[in-house]
Amino acid sequence: MSSIKLRAVVALSGLALVCAAQAAQKEAAPPKKAAAHAKKPAAAKDPVAADFEKFHEIMEEDSPAELFEAKGAEMWKAKRGPNHVSLEKCNLGLGPGVVKGAYVQMPRYFADAGQMMDAERRIVYCMVTLQGFKEADLAKKPFSKGSYLPDPVALVTYVAGQSRNMKIAVPQKLPQERAAYKLGEEVFNYRAGPWDFSCASCHGEDGKRIRTQNLPNITTKEGANRAFQGWPGYRMTGGLMHTLQWRMNDCFRQQRFPEPGYATETIADLLTYMGVNANGYLYKGPGIKR
């Protein structure tokens, strides 16, 4: 085991201890004792958050996401599906088979499909048109759960890894791409549902938190970049690999909306809005998330 890994594991077990201690404290503390804590500074830094940051630094060089990248790379080259072909002819926007740099230049407009497509939507398109998979089957269970890892998640992680340390450059050349940005912005600002929430309710202001979770302001370049980074991400909560498709899905759940369809235009347009706002920053590749 490399020393980096060893340090990471030590940090991780430290984190687990802090989590356990916190949970125990939560259960043990009777409400009456609460007053004793009153003199604590109002927004004391959450120890879990602080420890996670430390852990994140150590793990950055040696992320568990790389395992999923490797899995996706194998899957990309393997002959699969009813047509028994690989994805090596899949055009991610830079020509058939070009994977390097494709992730940071999506979503984009694909004339062959006549649609705006983010990385995952495009990969699903290739799995359907080249390999003969059925779109409805891929949409049935699109998110990681327990030991189940959907094929597109591994594939997106591989493709994203091939844009590591490259500049985010989501295109706005075509009228369809510019319209997608505008539509994504409208979706972002659309308040509805029983709790009157839009994406902007949580992601439209600088320096806000839900509990201890910092919320990126996606209307700004810096905030959009923060939201773009780290996906696909290995979530320590549950140990699952997730893509931006999952992130959008779970945001809409918490927005108290109905469910957005998997790999649909709404998601592609939202990701266009976010991606274009993040343009110019270096993408650090698949990462880890709390």
Place this chain on the structure above:
Amino acid sequence: MKTFQASILGAAALAIAFTAQAQDYRAQAISMMKRDFHAKGIAHMDRLNEDAVQLVCNRSHDNPPKDVAERLQQDQLATVQYPADGKYLGDWQAGEKIAQNGAGMTWKDGGGKPNGGSCYNCHQIGPATTSFGDIGNSLLHFGKTRGYGADMQKYVYGKIYNAKAYNLCSKMPRFGHSGTLTEQQIKDLVALLLDPNSPVNK
């Protein structure tokens, strides 16, 4: 002069075209969502429809004309169903649990479990909880600094029941109006803020 007139006309035409296009994106985005979303669990498709408050706030980017805002706030205030027994203070300990509970109203919720208020997600409230959000203002020492009187109790009840009655485009959900919290739950939350024995006021 002619050029001047033409440029004014041109500018006006441009402004109209621009507005029309902006409207068009909005309409397109809404129909796109209605096409791409589906009902799941308790989260039905009608949640994508705007009510009057949401529509006005969406169209004005949360900055509605004052007269419109006041009129709609009046309408919202009229929806508040105050307790029939005239009592606003419930049990602050039950209120604390409701404030901590972030569940409710998502497509994973339902099935008879009571909803939470998600209060700590956005507000500082009791002194023991340091993992609070800051989208809303701090409510620590709420009663101690603002008073415990009947008017204050009624105001807090109304604010939790329908925050839009006081600030039309407030980010706070309408917990009573939306059917998220029951009358008793709202009373318990009022007590959390306004019972002199609540840790909030220690």
